[in-house]
Amino acid sequence: MQDLSSLPIKGINDPWKTGIKNGWDVIDGRTVSADRTLEADVAIIGTGAGGAVSAEILTQRGLKVILIEAGKLMSSDDFTLNEGQAYRDLYQEGAMRATKDAGMTILQGRTVGGTTVVNWTSSFRTPSETLQYWRDTFGVESQSRSELDPWFQKMEARLNISKWIMPPNANNDVLKKGCDALGWEWAVIPRNVEGCWNIGYCGMGCPTNAKQSMLVTTLPSAMNHGATLIHSAQAHRLLIDGDTVTGVEVRPLNNDKVPTGATVTVKAKTVIASGGGIQSPALLMRSEAPDPQGRVGKRTFLHPTTFTFGIYDQEVAPYYGAPQSLYSDEFVFKHGVDGPAGYKLEMMPMHPGLTGALMGGYGGDARHEIERLPNLASSIALIRDGFHADNPGGTVELRDNGEPVLDYPMNDYLLDAAKRTHLTMAEMHFAAGAKEIRPSHAHAGYYKSWQEARDAINSLAYDPVITGVGSAHVMGGCAMGQDESQCVVNSDGSYKYLNGLYVIDGSVFPTSLGVNPQLTIYGMSARNATALADRLKA
Amino acid sequence: MDQGLNRRSFLKLGAAGSAFLAAGSSLTLLTGCASNDGPAAGYRHFRQQDVDLLTPLVGAVLGKALTDVGATAEDGMKAYDDLLEGAMPGTRATLFQILDLMQLGAARWFITGTWASFAEQSEDELQQTLAHWSTSERGLSRMAFKGLTQPMFMAWYVKPEAARSTGYPGPPQKIVA
Numbered sequence: 124m125q126d127l128s129s130l131p132i133k134g135i136n137d138p139w140k141t142g143i144k145n146g147w148d149v150i151d152g153r154t155v156s157a158d159r160t161l162e163a164d165v166a167i168i169g170t171g172a173g174g175a176v177s178a179e180i181l182t183q184r185g186l187k188v189i190l191i192e193a194g195k196l197m198s199s200d201d202f203t204l205n206e207g208q209a210y211r212d213l214y215q216e217g218a219m220r221a222t223k224d225a226g227m228t229i230l231q232g233r234t235v236g237g238t239t240v241v242n243w244t245s246s247f248r249t250p251s252e253t254l255q256y257w258r259d260t261f262g263v264e265s266q267s268r269s270e271l272d273p274w275f276q277k278m279e280a281r282l283n284i285s286k287w288i289m290p291p292n293a294n295n296d297v298l299k300k301g302c303d304a305l306g307w308e309w310a311v312i313p314r315n316v317e318g319c320w321n322i323g324y325c326g327m328g329c330p331t332n333a334k335q336s337m338l339v340t341t342l343p344s345a346m347n348h349g350a351t352l353i354h355s356a357q358a359h360r361l362l363i364d365g366d367t368v369t370g371v372e373v374r375p376l377n378n379d380k381v382p383t384g385a386t387v388t389v390k391a392k393t394v395i396a397s398g399g400g401i402q403s404p405a406l407l408m409r410s411e412a413p414d415p416q417g418r419v420g421k422r423t424f425l426h427p428t429t430f431t432f433g434i435y436d437q438e439v440a441p442y443y444g445a446p447q448s449l450y451s452d453e454f455v456f457k458h459g460v461d462g463p464a465g466y467k468l469e470m471m472p473m474h475p476g477l478t479g480a481l482m483g484g485y486g487g488d489a490r491h492e493i494e495r496l497p498n499l500a501s502s503i504a505l506i507r508d509g510f511h512a513d514n515p516g517g518t519v520e521l522r523d524n525g526e527p528v529l530d531y532p533m534n535d536y537l538l539d540a541a542k543r544t545h546l547t548m549a550e551m552h553f554a555a556g557a558k559e560i561r562p563s564h565a566h567a568g569y570y571k572s573w574q575e576a577r578d579a580i581n582s583l584a585y586d587p588v589i590t591g592v593g594s595a596h597v598m599g600g601c602a603m604g605q606d607e608s609q610c611v612v613n614s615d616g617s618y619k620y621l622n623g624l625y626v627i628d629g630s631v632f633p634t635s636l637g638v639n640p641q642l643t644i645y646g647m648s649a650r651n652a653t654a655l656a657d658r659l660k661a
Numbered sequence: 662m663d664q665g666l667n668r669r670s671f672l673k674l675g676a677a678g679s680a681f682l683a684a685g686s687s688l689t690l691l692t693g694c695a696s697n698d699g700p701a702a703g704y705r706h707f708r709q710q711d712v713d714l715l716t717p718l719v720g721a722v723l724g725k726a727l728t729d730v731g732a733t734a735e736d737g738m739k740a741y742d743d744l745l746e747g748a749m750p751g752t753r754a755t756l757f758q759i760l761d762l763m764q765l766g767a768a769r770w771f772i773t774g775t776w777a778s779f780a781e782q783s784e785d786e787l788q789q790t791l792a793h794w795s796t797s798e799r800g801l802s803r804m805a806f807k808g809l810t811q812p813m814f815m816a817w818y819v820k821p822e823a824a825r826s827t828g829y830p831g832p833p834q835k836i837v838a
Contacts, residue, residue, distance in 0.1 A: 128831035133838065204832035207819030210747055217747015217813070224800075224806045268746065322833055330835050380749060442829055475824035479726075479814030483807070485791045490725040493818070497828040526751035565807070588803040 124497070125440040127322055132330050137187035139198040147346040149196065152356030158386045163189040164659065166371050166391035168358040168406065171237020172195075172644035173628030174397030175337035175345070176235030176358065177276070182348035184656040189389050190345070191373055192354040193402075194234035198338060202328035206476045209327035213241050215401075222517065223530040226587045227427060227478070229401075230595040235354050236327075237399060238339035239641060241447040242595070243325045243472065244314040244334055246284040248646070252460045252578045254530030256510060261633040264614040271646050278645040282315040282335040289321055292444025294470045297433060297500040299449050300659075301551035302468075307453035312469075314445065315641070318457035323443045323472055356387060359525070361394060361410040361624065368394045368623040393659065395616075395625045397648075400424075400597030403630040404519045405527035409434065409609075413620035418611050420519030422602045423529055424635035425594035426505040427537055429544045430471060430481065433500045433552035434559040434569070441499055446472035454504075454547060455637050461511055464540035466504040467637060468551070473501050481591065483565055502551060504544035509599065509634030511536060516634075517601050535591060538585040541592060549576040563591030592650050596629075596640050605632035616651035627651050706745040706753060711760050712738060715809075717779040721787040722810050723817055730826050737817055744816035759805055772805045774798075 143149055164186040167174045177187050197212050210218035213234045220229040232238030251268035258267065278284070291299065302309040319333040332339050346352065355376050362370040371394060373387040396403040403421040412419065449467040473496065481501075482492050502645060509516050517531025533541070545562035552560045553573040560576055561569045564583055570576035601618075603626075604610035611619055612631050618624040629644045636643055701709040719741060720727065720734030727737050745753055762768045770776040774793040775786070782790060794806050817823050825831055 124830070126830040127833045130833035131836055132833050133836035137837075200837045203835050205819075205821070206824065207816075210744075210815075212747070214747065214748050216752045217744065219744070219748045219752050219812060221808075228811075324832060327832075330833070352762045378748075399702065455833075474709050475827045475829050476815045478827070479818035480811050482814065483811060484725045485722040485795065485810060486788055489722075489814070490729070492825050493726070522751040522754075524751055524754075528751070532666035565803075586803075588800070588807055647826065 124438060125443050127443055128330065130322070134197050135153065136330055137198050137200040138332065140200060142343055142346055148351040150351065150353040151196070152353060152383070153377055155356070155385050155387060156376040156383055156506055158388070160388040160390065163187045163351070163390065163391045165393045165395060166191060166389045167395045167397055168371060169237060169399060169402065170235050170337060171232060171397065171399055171628065172239050172337065172641050173396065173399070173648040175239070175341040176234065176322055176645055176648040177395055177397060177627050178345035178350055179341035180649060180652040181656050182345045184660055186656065187402055188350040188661060189391065190350055190352045191356055191358050191374065191389065192235050192352065193357040194232070194353045194354065196235045197240075197328060198351070199328070199330060199332050202330045204327050204330055205326050206327060209241070210476070213328055222532075222588060223520070223528050224532055226592060227425060227531065228534045228593040229425065229529070229597060230593065232400070232595050235352065236336050236342060240328055240338055241326050241338040242639070242641060244316055245447045245450070245469070245639040246279070246282070246313045246315050246642040248272070249643040250455070250637050253634065253636050256460050257604065257633055261602060261610055262606045263604045263633065266614060266647065271650065274646040274650045275642060278642065278649055279313070282340060282645065283317040284315045286311040287314050287448045289445065289448070289487065290423060291448040292323070293437070293439045294441040294444070294472070294500045295447065295449045297435075297439075297504065297552065298451060298468060298470055299557045301489035301555035302453065303450050303552065304554035307451055309449055309451040312448050312450050314448070319445065320444050322567060323446055325446050326472060326474075343390060353387060356399070357382070358406055359409060361406065361412060362388070362414065363410065363621065364415070366620070366622055368621050369479055370394065373394050390440055391457065393623050393625065393655070397628040398630070399628045400600050400630045401527050401529055403517055403626055403628055404572050404600035405521060408519065408521055409525050412618070412624070414611060415471065415620065416462070416608055417513050418602065418609060420600050422509065422515060422609065422633060423517040423519055423531065423600040424509045424598045424632070424636050425517065425531060426596040426598070427508055427533065427541070427592045428503050428505050428594055429541050429548075429590070429592055430501055430503045430563045431545060431548035431552060432491060432561045433502070433555070433557035434495055435498050435500060435557055438497050439500045440497055441473035441501055450461065454538040455507065463543075464506050464508065464514065464536065466506045466540060466544050468547070469503050471501050471503045473499060481563065481593070483591070484517065500552070500557070502548045504548060505596070506537060506540045507635055507637040508537065511621070516599060533587040533590060538587070538590060541590050542580060542585050545580045546577060549573060549580060560621045565589040565591065588620055596635070598629045598635050599630040601626045602633040609633065615654055625651070625655060669780065703743045704739070707738070709819050710764060711757070713780065714760060714763060714778065715741070717782070718809070719813055721784065721791060722813050723778070726817055726823065726826070730822050732823070737778040737813065740820055741813055744812055756808070759808065771799070772802050
């Protein structure tokens with residue numbers, strides 16, 4: 124039996140403790156009780172993939188940057204591998220974020236470093252089919268695959284991205300075995316790690332600093348170049364004078380995420396919104412930023428992700444080992460770019476809290492199900508959303524208190540895809556030797572053969588909420604492109620209707636990607652932040 | 662029933678459910694069922710009426726997950742409260758809205774199929790209620806079932822002792838100098 128519970132992790136240097144000791148300018152919003160004003164060349168709202176890459180590039184060019192982050196500063200000394208603490212401290216809404224009708228659960232980071240602190244390290248370049256679709260459909264300019272490749276290359280080098288060289292864990296090996304048996308293509312996932320211990324806790328904050336998240340790469344670099352970080356502080360509104368952005372009204376938050384009552388006014392001629400999907404559009408909405416076509420918050424995409432459990436005779440230990448190391452693109456463009464939705468196959472790590480939530484059910488059956496965790500493998504299918512007229516995506520709305528909520532019902536187009544993913548994953552698990560499988564559907568049971576599973580899946584009602592769907596990839600809401608009927612951001616990241624405002628994060632994607640989004644955000648952000656630095660230094 | 666008909670009837674029920682939720686919330690406000698006296702003793706977020714309402718349900722939903730490690734429904738309820746710690750105020754407000762609604766017998770009947778409060782049901786009756794509720798075709802029932810029970814599992818199984826009871830040996834030991 125695999126058991127890492129006595130493995131000591133010690134002697135790890137926490138770069139933030141060292142950095143703060145050496146003079147990094149970090150303001151903890153929880154301690155701010157009096158109003159104050161800060162000034163910078165550039166204010167960046169959000170410290171995830173978009174904001175942190177931008178901060179490194181802009182500070183390297185000598186610009187004064189203030190980073191504003193709603194989440195807390197947590198670093199390797201704080202990453203205790205306790206699943207509950209990770210959800211509470213590192214995830215949006217304590218990992219309880221869901222779409223408005225509870226149909227899809229959303230795992231998204233909320234901490235210094237954003238989702239890069241908790242993602243599973245999969246790093247793919249944007250498919251050329253997706254970029255071509257953006258050019259043809261939304262008028263995205265100068266972002267073909269050949270134009271972006273140098274930026275991907277730059278970020279791959281910066282974040283040590285390369286194909287995982289260790290053997291896959293047993294969970295990922297299921298994908299290889301199943302695909303091999305069925306003649307489906309599969310390949311090794313490139314990961315942004317350096318000296319990875321292969322223990323499996325990417326989703327709880329890397330305890331060894333092997334993951335090359337923003338927390339250990341671009342953010343320390345920006346801090347060394349004189350950036351100021353204010354964390355535990357929510358960018359409440361943009362300050363707008365006529366048609367020009369002049370800064371940001373920031374509300375420091377206490378430990379309970381409630382405003383302390385103080386206001387920090389950040390004055391800057393250039394403001395970059397890098398809050399990611401959901402947060403960036405919500406900021407624009409709270410700010411009543413001009414939006415003549417009413418497009419802010421629209422076209423929000425999630426890669427609606429279904430899953431299928433397989434039970435195996437041999438131990439799988441899906442909680443240990445690099446969480447994602449193999450993938451299959453057999454079905455991603457099977458019906459072309461804009462036909463019935465395609466999907467990417469990967470595996471997901473399973474720790475008990477997440478497992479219990481995804482299994483659902485109640486009583487004795489639910490208990491029996493989770494007791495088989497050591498022998499469980501879990502495949503996922505990321506559905507490419509946003510490439511069809513029947514799939515315009517979700518809409519960000521504001522609650523009465525200004526918090527965002529995403530309205531994104533699973534419609535027939537997506538539910539049809541969900542059913543196809545379940546058939547595919549059931550077939551894959553049985554081809555890999557599974558004894559039983561269960562698709563992510565509240566009314567599904569465990570099925571003991573591919574034939575039984577196929578018949579059962581074909582007779583299940585694919586309705587919202589009971590079809591188990593989650594998301595770890597929030598994209599869109601501030602679509603980029605020249606088509607003003609749909610898009611609010613130009614291809615260089617500038618907001619169409621305000622001077623001085625840029626959006627540099629995953630919210631600018633006009634559709635989903637078809638791959639895990641981090642490398643796309645890194646590459647596009649590096650491109651647009653570099654062009655912005657050129658303009659500001661001209 | 663073909664898929665299209667299923668979808669249409671679902672949407673219709675979903676819309677009716679939303680209207681019911683809105684009306685019910687107003688009613689609970691009028692009748693004072695939505696009184697907010699702050700968190701119950703020993704809790705950070707759940708109010709006393711939530712604790713009274715939900716604790717028997719937590720016991721029935723988690724069942725052996727609790728008893729196998731010598732825990733009680735109250736332990737499960739406290740874990741649920743801990744989970745809410747990470748939520749935003751608006752996330753909690755949405756949860757409280759549905760809990761307020763379920764203070765009403767009519768709402769419990771509409772959502773779960775049973776008028777009686779969970780505390781008034783025997784163990785067998787609660788399992789029957791859950792069997793009915795979890796297979797309901799009503800949009801609001803489905804939302805409420807998932808919205809209320811899914812966090813119970815997450816809340817409980819993130820607790821180290823409960824986590825180890827699944828066969829998961831636990832995480833490596835992080836040692837900070």
